[in-house]
Amino acid sequence: MSNLLFLIPAALFLGGLGLAAFIWSLKSGQYDDLDGAAERILHEDDDAGDDGR
Amino acid sequence: MGCCPADAAVALAGGDLSPEAAARARRAAELDAALRETRPGVALLQLIAPGMKCGGCVASLERGLKAVPGVLSARANLTAKRLTVELDPKKARALDVADAAEKLGFETWPLEAADAADAAEKRETRDLLMRVGVAGFATMNVMLLSVSVWSGADGVTRDLMHWISGLIAVPAVAYAGRPFFASAAASLKARRLNMDCPISLAIILATLISLSEVLRSGPEAYFDAAIMLTFLLLVGRYLDRLMRARARSAASALARLQPRGATVLTADGPTWRPLEEIAPGAAVLVAPGERVAVDGEVVEGASDVDCALVTGETTPEAVAPGATVRAGALNLSGALTLRATAVGEQSSLGEIQRLMAEAESRKSRVARLADQAARIYAPVIHLVGLATFLWWLSAGADWRTAAFTAIAVLIITCPCALGLAAPMAQATAAGALFRRGVMLKDGAALERLALVDRVVFDKTGTLTAGRPVLRRPDDLHAAAAAAALAARSRHPLAAALAAWAQGAGLAIPRAEQVAERPGFGVEGLVDGAPAKLGRAAWVGAAEDAAAEEATAVWLRLGEAAPVAFLFDDAPRADAAETIAALRGDGLSVEILSGDRAGPVAALARRLGVESWRAGATPEEKIAHVAALSQAGGKVLMVGDGVNDAPALAAASVSMAPAAGADVGRAAADMVFFGEALAPVAEARATAVRTRRIILQNFAIAGGYNLIAVPLAMMGYASPLVAAVAMSTSSLLVVANALRLQAAPTQPAPSALAEAPA
Numbered sequence: 001m002s003n004l005l006f007l008i009p010a011a012l013f014l015g016g017l018g019l020a021a022f023i024w025s026l027k028s029g030q031y032d033d034l035d036g037a038a039e040r041i042l043h044e045d046d047d048a049g050d051d052g053r
Numbered sequence: 054m055g056c057c058p059a060d061a062a063v064a065l066a067g068g069d070l071s072p073e074a075a076a077r078a079r080r081a082a083e084l085d086a087a088l089r090e091t092r093p094g095v096a097l098l099q100l101i102a103p104g105m106k107c108g109g110c111v112a113s114l115e116r117g118l119k120a121v122p123g124v125l126s127a128r129a130n131l132t133a134k135r136l137t138v139e140l141d142p143k144k145a146r147a148l149d150v151a152d153a154a155e156k157l158g159f160e161t162w163p164l165e166a167a168d169a170a171d172a173a174e175k176r177e178t179r180d181l182l183m184r185v186g187v188a189g190f191a192t193m194n195v196m197l198l199s200v201s202v203w204s205g206a207d208g209v210t211r212d213l214m215h216w217i218s219g220l221i222a223v224p225a226v227a228y229a230g231r232p233f234f235a236s237a238a239a240s241l242k243a244r245r246l247n248m249d250c251p252i253s254l255a256i257i258l259a260t261l262i263s264l265s266e267v268l269r270s271g272p273e274a275y276f277d278a279a280i281m282l283t284f285l286l287l288v289g290r291y292l293d294r295l296m297r298a299r300a301r302s303a304a305s306a307l308a309r310l311q312p313r314g315a316t317v318l319t320a321d322g323p324t325w326r327p328l329e330e331i332a333p334g335a336a337v338l339v340a341p342g343e344r345v346a347v348d349g350e351v352v353e354g355a356s357d358v359d360c361a362l363v364t365g366e367t368t369p370e371a372v373a374p375g376a377t378v379r380a381g382a383l384n385l386s387g388a389l390t391l392r393a394t395a396v397g398e399q400s401s402l403g404e405i406q407r408l409m410a411e412a413e414s415r416k417s418r419v420a421r422l423a424d425q426a427a428r429i430y431a432p433v434i435h436l437v438g439l440a441t442f443l444w445w446l447s448a449g450a451d452w453r454t455a456a457f458t459a460i461a462v463l464i465i466t467c468p469c470a471l472g473l474a475a476p477m478a479q480a481t482a483a484g485a486l487f488r489r490g491v492m493l494k495d496g497a498a499l500e501r502l503a504l505v506d507r508v509v510f511d512k513t514g515t516l517t518a519g520r521p522v523l524r525r526p527d528d529l530h531a532a533a534a535a536a537a538l539a540a541r542s543r544h545p546l547a548a549a550l551a552a553w554a555q556g557a558g559l560a561i562p563r564a565e566q567v568a569e570r571p572g573f574g575v576e577g578l579v580d581g582a583p584a585k586l587g588r589a590a591w592v593g594a595a596e597d598a599a600a601e602e603a604t605a606v607w608l609r610l611g612e613a614a615p616v617a618f619l620f621d622d623a624p625r626a627d628a629a630e631t632i633a634a635l636r637g638d639g640l641s642v643e644i645l646s647g648d649r650a651g652p653v654a655a656l657a658r659r660l661g662v663e664s665w666r667a668g669a670t671p672e673e674k675i676a677h678v679a680a681l682s683q684a685g686g687k688v689l690m691v692g693d694g695v696n697d698a699p700a701l702a703a704a705s706v707s708m709a710p711a712a713g714a715d716v717g718r719a720a721a722d723m724v725f726f727g728e729a730l731a732p733v734a735e736a737r738a739t740a741v742r743t744r745r746i747i748l749q750n751f752a753i754a755g756g757y758n759l760i761a762v763p764l765a766m767m768g769y770a771s772p773l774v775a776a777v778a779m780s781t782s783s784l785l786v787v788a789n790a791l792r793l794q795a796a797p798t799q800p801a802p803s804a805l806a807e808a809p810a
Contacts (some may be wrong), residue, residue, distance in 0.1 A: 004210065008217060011197060019190040026182055036131030039108025 076340065079316065079325040084147035087163030088785075091139070095125060098147050100136040100161040102154060103130060110159070117157045121149050125370035135162065141448040163639040179299055181291050184229040188284035191225035194278075196776075199277040203773045207272075215267045215274045222276035223260060230256050230283045230680055232290060248427040251434060253474055255463055256282055262460045273457075276773045278464050285783050286472045293476035296483040297495050315339070315346035331396050339389045341543065341571075347381045348400045349391030356387035357544060359378060362694045362714045363401070365513045365647030365669075367521070367622045369546070371572040381695045381714060386544050387571020402716070405698050408675055409720055420440060421497050422744070423475040426751055434466045434758075441766045450688035454768075461770040465761045470782040474750030477790040479761070482743040491736050493713075498722035500747075501706040502740035504687050507636050508733075509678065509704070511692030512646035512653055514713060516628050516660065518728065519693075521546055521604060521620035523553040531616040532557075535608040537564035538575045538586040545576065546606050546620055547586070565632065574606070582611040589615075603652065622652065625730045629660050634734040638741075640689075645669055645677060647696050674700040691733055693717050708733055739793070750786045757782040 025031070069622070082353065088096045105111065105775050111129040118127035118138055123145025128137045138150050147163070154161045155332040198214045206214060237249040259279035266274045316325040318336035331337065331347055339345055341356065357369040363381045372378060378391060380402045433689045438459045445455035478495030486493055493499065510516050526532045536554030539547035541564065554561060564584075565575035574587015585592045585608070592607040594615035603619040608674035610616075625631075632642050643664035653667035669677065678700045680687050690697070690704035693713025701707035709721035761778050764770055 004213070006200075008213075012194060012217075012221075015190055015194045019186065020189065022186040022190070023183065026179060026186065033132045034132040036108070036111055039111060041132060042108050043112040051439065 060720070070402050073148055076343070079314075080151070081146070081148040082325055084151055084163050088142065088147050090142070094140055094141055094143070096120040096142045098136075098140060098150060098163070100138065100151065100154065100163055101134060102129070102136055102161045103134050104159045105131060107131075113157055114154065114159060116140050117153055118150060121145060121153045121678045124150065126264065130424045136451040150671070163284055167691055172273060174298060178294055181232065181294055184232065185284070185287045185291050187225055188229035188280060188287050188742050191221050191229070191280045192284045195277045195280050196223050198773065199776070202274075212267070215263075215276070218274060218276040219264060219267050222280045225265070226256060226279050226283055227278075228261050231289060232281075233286065239287040245425075246428055246431050248472055251427060252282070252286060254435075255279075255466075258460050259464045262457060271600070275461075275464055275775060276771050277772060278779060281776065281779060282464075285779070289473040289476040292480040293496060296480040296493070299627070300648055328396070331393055333393050333399075335393045335394055337391045337393055339384045339391060341384055341386055341388060343379055343384055343389070345378050345384060347391070347393045348377070348380050348395045348402075349393045350377050351389055352392050353390040354388050355570075356389050357385040359383040359385055359545065361513045361519055362696075364696055365511065365694055366649055367517075367652060369544075373572055386569060402695065405671060405695055405716060408671060408699035409702040409716070410673055411584050412679075412699050421475070422500050422747055422751075423471065426471060426474075430471065431661040434463060437466070437762060437766070438463045445767070445768075451476075458766070458768050458770075461768075461775070462762060463763040465770045465775050465778060470754035470757065470786045473783055473786050474754060474790075475747050478743050478746045478750060478793060481790050481793040482739050486732075486736060486739055489732060489735055490729075491708075491732045492724045492726070493736075494722050494724075498706050499743050501687070501722075501741045502689060502737060503572050503744035505689040505706060505737070506640060507681060507686050508640050508642045508689045508691065509645050509681075510632075510642065511690075511694060511697045512644055512648055512656055513622060514693040515691055515697075515710060516644065516656060516730070517622040517624050519622065519712070521549045523549050524603065524619040524621055526616070526618055527629075528616050529557075529559060531608055531610060532618070533561050533605075534579045534584060534610050535618060537561050538567060538577055538584060538608075541567040541577075542569055542575045544569075544575075546604065547674050549620060550606065550618060579610065584611070585609045589617075603655075622656075625728060626657060628730050631730040631734045632660055632662060635737065638734075638737060640737075645674055645700070647671075647674075647694070671696045671699050675703050678703045689733075689737070708736065743793060746790055751787065753785050754782055788805045 030037075084098070087100075088098050091097045102114065102169060105114065108131070111131055114129045114136065115127050118124055118136070121140075121142045123143075123635065125139040125141060127134070127139075130137070136154070140150065151161050151163075152341040173309050195218045198218045199411055202214050216339075224749060230253070233249045233253045236247065240247040256279050259275040259282070263274040263276045263279065264494075266272075314325055315331060315574060316323045317326045317331055320339055323338055328346060336352065337349060339348055345358070351372050351374050353374060354732070355371070355373045357371050358378055359369045360366050360379070361384070363379050369385055372389070377394070378389070380400055395403075402444040440457045441462045442459035445458050446452060450458075475495065479499055482499055483493045483496065513519055532550075532554055536551050538561060539554075540561070541548040542548070560579045565578045567575060569575050570587070570591075573591040574585060576585045576587075586606060589595065589605065589607050592609045592615050594607045594609070594617070603621055605617045605619050607615045607617050635642055641664070642662055643666070644653060644657050644662050645745045647669050648667060650667040653665055657663070657665040666677070672696060678688055678690055682703070682705060687705045690701050690707040691709070692701055692707070693710045695714045695716050697709075698714070698716040706723075707721040708723040708725060709717045709728045711718065711724050723736060725736070757778055761770070761774070764774065770809045
C-alpha cells in the first residue's frame with residue numbers, strides 16, 4: 001500500500017510529462033506539415049542550422 | 054503594326070504598355086497586396102505553389118528563395134503546398150520572390166493575408182488534436198489503474214484506484230467529449246437522431262454510474278470504458294477532419310488560379326481593379342491570351358475568342374466592335390477594349406451562380422450511412438436497455454441493480470465501432486484517391502457515388518482534352534506552307550497546325566512579311582507567293598459540309614484554290630476505355646454538350662455512346678439532370694465548364710477536371726487532375742468498395758453486440774469485458790478499413806508523374 005503512494009504519483013507525473021510534450025509539439029507546429037517533414041530528412045541541406053520551425 | 058485598331062487602343066491607354074508588361078504590373082500589385090508586415094523591417098508573404106510534389110521540390114525552393122537578396126527566411130509546407138517567406142520590404146519585392154520560384158519551375162499565387170476562414174479551420178483542427186491528446190493521456194492512465202483493479206485489488210486499494218481514475222476521467226471526458234455532446238444536442242434540437250446521440254448517452258451514463266459506484270465504494274467503475282470510448286471516437290473524428298482539411302487546402306490552391314479582376318482604363322491610364330470595383334460602362338482592356346472577366350461589348354479591336362468554358366463550343370468565334378463577349382471566354386489573337394455591360398449578379402456568371410444556389414437548395418440530402426445506421430441502432434439499444442431494466446425488476450432485483458445492469462448494456466453495445474466504421478473507411482479511401490489524382494471534398498460524396506446509376510458527361514474539356522488536333526491533310530505541300538504561316542501565330546488552331554507539321558517532319562518553307570489579322574487569320578509571303586491562312590470568308594473559300602463536324606482553317610496559296618485544314622477536338626486518350634469500364638459497371642452513359650450537333654454526334658459515335666444531346670444551354674443542362682433525378686435516377690455529372698456548373702450542383706454527385714472553370718470546380722464534389730479520364734472510373738470503383746467495407750464494418754460491430762448484449766443483460770458485463778469488447782471491435786473495424794489503401798487497379802499516369810527534383 002505504501003509503495004502505491006509513491007508509484008501512483010510517479011506514473012501520473014510521467015504521463016503528465018508525455019501530455020505536456022504533446023501539447024508543446026502541437027503548439028509549435030510539429031504536425032503542420034507531415035508529408036514535408038518525412039521528405040526533408042532525405043535531403044542534405046547546406047544550412048543544417050535552420051531554425052527548425 | 055500601328056495600323057491595327059487594337060494596338061492603337063493600347064497605345065492610347067498607356068504609352069508603350071505591352072500586354073506582357075501590363076500582366077506583370079498587375080501581378081506585382083497582387084503580390085504586394087498579399088504582403089503583411091509582422092515586425093518593423095520584416096514582411097511576411099504567403100504563396101501557394103501547387104507544383105510542389107516531393108522533398109526535392111521543398112529543398113530546391115527553400116534554397117532558391119533564400120538566395121534572393123532581401124529574403125530573411127523561406128519555409129515550404131509540402132502538405133498545404135504553401136510557401137512562407139519573410140523578407141525585408143526595403144531590399145526585396147514580393148515579385149522578386151515569385152520570379153525566383155518561377156525560375157525554379159514553380160508557378161505561385163499569393164495567399165491573401167486576411168484568410169480568416171482558413172485560420173479558423175486550422176485552429177479547430179488543432180483544437181480537435183488537443184482533445185485527442187488529452188483523451189489519449191487519460192485513457193492510458195485510467196487503463197493502468199484499471200489493470201490493477203482487474204488483477205485483484207480490493208478494499209481500500211480498489212477505492213483509491215477508482216477515486217484517482219475518476220479524478221482523471223471526469224474532467225477529461227468533459228473536455229474531450231464536447232464535440233460529441235455539441236453535435237448530439239444540435240441533432241436533438243432538430244428532432245433527429247444522429248450517431249452522436251447514442252455515443253453521448255453511453256459516455257455520459259458510463260461516467261455517471263461510475264461516479265455513483267465510487268461514492269458508495271462499489272466494486273465496478275466504468276471510467277476506463279467512458280474515456281476509451283471518447284478517445285477512439287475522437288480519433289475517427291480527427292481522421293475525417295484531416296481528410297476534408299487536406300482536400301480544402303488543395304481546393305483553395307486551385308480557386309486562386311484565375312485572377313478575379315481586370316485591367317480598367319481610367320483617367321490615369323490602365324490599372325488593375327478587382328471585379329467588385331468595376332462598374333457597368335467601364336472600359337476594360339483584354340490582352341491576347343487573357344480571360345475576359347466581365348460581360349461586355351467590344352468597343353475597339355478585333356480578335357477570336359474561345360468560349361469552350363462558357364458554352365462548350367470548340368470553334369473560336371471572331372469578334373469585332375459591336376459584338377458581345379461573355380465573362381470566362383478566352384481572348385486568343387488580338388487586344389480588345391470592352392465596355393462592361395453587366396457585372397456581379399447581373400452578369401452571365403451571376404446568373405450561373407443563381408442557378409447553382411437554386412439547385413443546391415432543391416437537392417435532397419441523402420442521409421449518411423452512419424446516421425442511417427444510428428437511426429435503426431439507437432432506438433434498438435435503448436429499448437434493449439429498458440427491457441433489461443424491467444426484466445431485472447420483475448425478477449426481484451432492487452432498482453439499483455436493475456439500473457446498473459441496464460446501463461452496462463448501453464455501454465457494452467458501444468457505438469464505438471459504429472462511430473469509427475464510416476470515417477475510417479472514408480478517410481482511407483480519400484487518401485488512396487488523393488494519391489491517384491482525385492480530390493474529394495467530403496466523405497458523403499463517396500457514399501452518393503456508390504449509388505449512382507447514370508453518368509452524364511460534358512463534351513468539351515471533359516471527354517475531350519479541349520485542345521484542337523489536326524486531321525491528317527491530303528495536300529502535304531499546302532500543309533507545309535500553312536505551317537510556315539501558323540508558326541508565327543499564337544492562335545490555338547495555328548499552334549496545333551505548326552505542331553503537327555513539326556511532328557510529321559515536313560520541310561517547312563520560309564515565310565516573310567507575316568502579319569496576324571486578329572479575327573481573320575495570318576497572311577504573308579511563302580516562298581515569294583502571297584498566302585493567307587484563316588477563316589473561309591476571309592480567304593475566299595466557301596464553307597463546305599466537312600466543316601459541320603470539325604473546325605476548319607483555310608489556306609490560299611498564290612492563285613491556287615483554297616485548301617481546308619480540319620481540326621478535331623480529340624477525346625482524352627482513355628475516354629473510350631473509361632466509358633466501357635463505367636458501362637461494365639452497369640451504369641448508363643450519356644453526353645450532354647453545349648456544342649453544335651455535328652462534333653457531338655461525331656464524338657458520341659467514336660466513343661460508342663448512343664445517348665447524346667447537343668446545343669444545351671446551362672438551363673437545359675440543369676433541367677435535364679433534374680428530370681433524371683425526378684425519375685428516380687442517381688446521376689453522376691462530369692463537366693468542366695461554367696455552363697456545366699449548375700448541372701454539377703444539381704446532380705446527385707459530380708466531378709470536374711482540375712483544368713476546368715473555377716465555378717465548376719467549386720460546384721463539384723470531386724476534382725480530378727491530369728490528362729486521363731480514368732480517375733472517374735477509379736473513383737466510382739473506390740466508392741463501391743468503400744460502401745462495401747463500411748457495411749462490413751457495421752456487420753462486425755453488430756456481430757459483437759450479438760455476443761456481448763446477452764452477456765450484459767444477464768449481468769456479466771464487467772468493466773473488463775466492456776474494455777476488451779470495445780478495443781477488439783474497434784481494432785477489427787480499423788484493420789478492415791485499411792484494406793482500402795491497396796490499389797484496385799493500376800495507378801493513373803498522373804499519379805506516377807514526378808516533378809523535377
